[in-house]
Amino acid sequence: MSLAAKEKWRKRVVALLRTVLLIGIAYVILLPLIYRLSTALMSIEDLYDQSVRWIPRNPTLRNFRLVWEHMEYPRAFMRSLFLTALTSALQLITCSMVGYGLARFRFPGSKLIFGLAIFTLIIPPQLIMTPTYLSFRFFDFLGLLKGRSLNLIGTYWPFILMSLTGTGFRCGLYIFIMRQFFRGMPKELEEAAYIDGAGPFAAFWRVMIPGAVPGLITTFLFSFVWQWNDYLYVTTFMAGRNFLPQALEGAASRVAKAIDEADALASTSGFLDDHFYSLINNAGMLLVILPLLILYVFLQRYFVESVERTGIVG
Amino acid sequence: MAFAHRQKLVGFLFTVPFLVGFIFLFAVPFYQAVVISFSDLVLTPETFELQWKGWANYGYALQVHPEFSKTFTEVLVKLATELPMIIGFSFFAATILNSDFRGRTFVRTLFFLPVILSAGVVLKMEMKDYAQIMVTHLQQSAPFFGGAAVQSFFDAARFPAGMVDYVVDAIQALPTVIRASGVQILIFLAGLQSIPREVYEAASVEGATGWERFWLITFPMMGPLILVNIIYTIIDSFTAMNNKLVDLIRETMLRGAGYGVSMAMAMIYFAAIGLVLLAVFGLLSRRGFYHV
Numbered sequence A: 001m002s003l004a005a006k007e008k009w010r011k012r013v014v015a016l017l018r019t020v021l022l023i024g025i026a027y028v029i030l031l032p033l034i035y036r037l038s039t040a041l042m043s044i045e046d047l048y049d050q051s052v053r054w055i056p057r058n059p060t061l062r063n064f065r066l067v068w069e070h071m072e073y074p075r076a077f078m079r080s081l082f083l084t085a086l087t088s089a090l091q092l093i094t095c096s097m098v099g100y101g102l103a104r105f106r107f108p109g110s111k112l113i114f115g116l117a118i119f120t121l122i123i124p125p126q127l128i129m130t131p132t133y134l135s136f137r138f139f140d141f142l143g144l145l146k147g148r149s150l151n152l153i154g155t156y157w158p159f160i161l162m163s164l165t166g167t168g169f170r171c172g173l174y175i176f177i178m179r180q181f182f183r184g185m186p187k188e189l190e191e192a193a194y195i196d197g198a199g200p201f202a203a204f205w206r207v208m209i210p211g212a213v214p215g216l217i218t219t220f221l222f223s224f225v226w227q228w229n230d231y232l233y234v235t236t237f238m239a240g241r242n243f244l245p246q247a248l249e250g251a252a253s254r255v256a257k258a259i260d261e262a263d264a265l266a267s268t269s270g271f272l273d274d275h276f277y278s279l280i281n282n283a284g285m286l287l288v289i290l291p292l293l294i295l296y297v298f299l300q301r302y303f304v305e306s307v308e309r310t311g312i313v314g
Numbered sequence B: 001m002a003f004a005h006r007q008k009l010v011g012f013l014f015t016v017p018f019l020v021g022f023i024f025l026f027a028v029p030f031y032q033a034v035v036i037s038f039s040d041l042v043l044t045p046e047t048f049e050l051q052w053k054g055w056a057n058y059g060y061a062l063q064v065h066p067e068f069s070k071t072f073t074e075v076l077v078k079l080a081t082e083l084p085m086i087i088g089f090s091f092f093a094a095t096i097l098n099s100d101f102r103g104r105t106f107v108r109t110l111f112f113l114p115v116i117l118s119a120g121v122v123l124k125m126e127m128k129d130y131a132q133i134m135v136t137h138l139q140q141s142a143p144f145f146g147g148a149a150v151q152s153f154f155d156a157a158r159f160p161a162g163m164v165d166y167v168v169d170a171i172q173a174l175p176t177v178i179r180a181s182g183v184q185i186l187i188f189l190a191g192l193q194s195i196p197r198e199v200y201e202a203a204s205v206e207g208a209t210g211w212e213r214f215w216l217i218t219f220p221m222m223g224p225l226i227l228v229n230i231i232y233t234i235i236d237s238f239t240a241m242n243n244k245l246v247d248l249i250r251e252t253m254l255r256g257a258g259y260g261v262s263m264a265m266a267m268i269y270f271a272a273i274g275l276v277l278l279a280v281f282g283l284l285s286r287r288g289f290y291h292v
Helices: A003-040 A044-048 A062-070 A073-104 A110-122 A125-137 A157-164 A171-183 A188-195 A200-211 A213-229 A232-237 A244-262 A264-268 A274-304 B002-037 B056-064 B068-098 B104-117 B120-127 B130-141 B148-156 B161-179 B182-194 B197-205 B210-221 B223-239 B244-255 B259-286
Strands: B039-043 B048-052
Touching: A003 A274, A003 B068, A003 B104, A003 B161, A044 A274, A062 A073, A062 A244, A062 A274, A073 A110, A073 A157, A073 A171, A073 A200, A073 A213, A073 A244, A073 A274, A073 B002, A110 A171, A110 B002, A110 B223, A110 B259, A125 A157, A125 A232, A125 B002, A125 B244, A125 B259, A157 A232, A157 B002, A171 A213, A188 A200, A200 A213, A200 B002, A213 A274, A232 A244, A244 A274, A244 B120, A274 B104, A274 B120, B002 B039, B002 B259, B039 B259, B056 B068, B056 B259, B068 B104, B068 B161, B068 B182, B068 B223, B068 B244, B068 B259, B104 B182, B182 B223, B197 B210, B210 B223, B223 B259, B244 B259
Parallel strands: none
Antiparallel strands: B039 B048
8 A cells, every 4th residue: 555545544544533532522511411401391201201212202391381480580580691791791890900900010919919819719619608698798898887787698789899809709710811811912002002191091991901802702701601600609699589590499399389289189199209300400401501502602702712812821 | 210100000000909809808708717617606687706616616527527528538539530530631632623624613612512501500400300310320321431341341351450440430430521621621722722833843854753742742831731720620620519518518507517617617628629739739840840
């Protein structure tokens, strides 16, 4: 066999191996999603029937209807959307400012501040959750309201305050991303602005921010996704209120209760067990991640290409 | 001089919001968490009170609590086994994605999907979900990830039992590993793409084989990113809602032995993670890797 032919065969084998491997990995990644969809579409009989796998025999939208109703989905959705958009926007403002300050200015302690931002990342948020909860439960403006305190639990204030001060969920990471991004931008941009007589804040706002749009979008999207998926902060600071995580968590038992009240036979016939909960939960989980899925389909390049463009690696 | 002075002040002003947040919403709560872990916390309608208990909470968590020690070891062992696998897999996947083939963009998008979909509340719901248990079962019983075939092969080849167990465990953990590798793959991929083509070309001209190019160019260039990915993986593992220890800490606070014990548990966990990070840092920096 000639050398060229050999090389050609080698390439084909490599391509084949790669394809097999990638299909295997894709299978692992997509399986839970497909299984979830198929479960959510099943009727309870299908779930019990061992011969039914993957494709529901009696496909039904009943689970979705039930969970939609009992999660109070539209309202919970709007609440979560508002909270997520608010936190992400505030985090974006603060983290880009701090990132810029760390990227372009050298002052005593600037390295320390950068170190502290990274430090906030490696401390599990659960560790300081209790004291943070208490400080918002008995909020006294750092002791200014002597004796009397405000209860900020159940309001948006904990989220606003944490986002504005760059201490929200994974804010350290966003500071890091924005710092790296600003460092990669040419210095001439600001110098030109300074020569035109702009002050540093004007230069930041008018020159740097417009130039950093890709980095800002990336940071916003990451922050949005993680805030949307967040369970810890929402259930702690919004305890007892119906945001998507709480709605999802309580949905199955509420559905079961409603069915039980409507039809006393259902509870005795063994329908309201783990299997039934699973149908409802899977439908609910799909409803919670669906907005993110849609977002991802349209904006995936901002997530995927971001890591290269923001120069996290640099 | 005046300009330089002013610039310093401006830089500081930009970072002030974070500094304020760090002090009042991070450092102070952190200090309080330490205090609470040594105390009994009693909630009253108007405020809360702390009663000093010394090391009692730690003693309770480690010696009396029925599950803590077990879950603690379990979670650390899980991290120790999965960490090398996640790093290895994401490096491997990044190398594949770095080569040119049709559908590369699509595959890259797919690999990142778990980052979007399996976080927080969904992960938490999955822990107890019947259908999810079925998926896990399905994946582990599938020939590709079964481990049964591997088991019998290794048994026939008379490998030491401990090694066989590790390999079988590793294969069964693959789905978890793949799903936890999204961000790491991208970081490695970005690193691979930042290595200038000329370096490889020069090496080829000098007669370096593919194997040598990998070990002498690619691998050393990726050193700092390995550290970044290790840190990211560890952070990701303790913020993941399917972390059993995190769940236990939360349950203890809300329905169990109370705030003090819960905080003591969190402190023990944090100390362990801190030690792991220090060890990783020490090991890698001594071998000539550098940090971003």
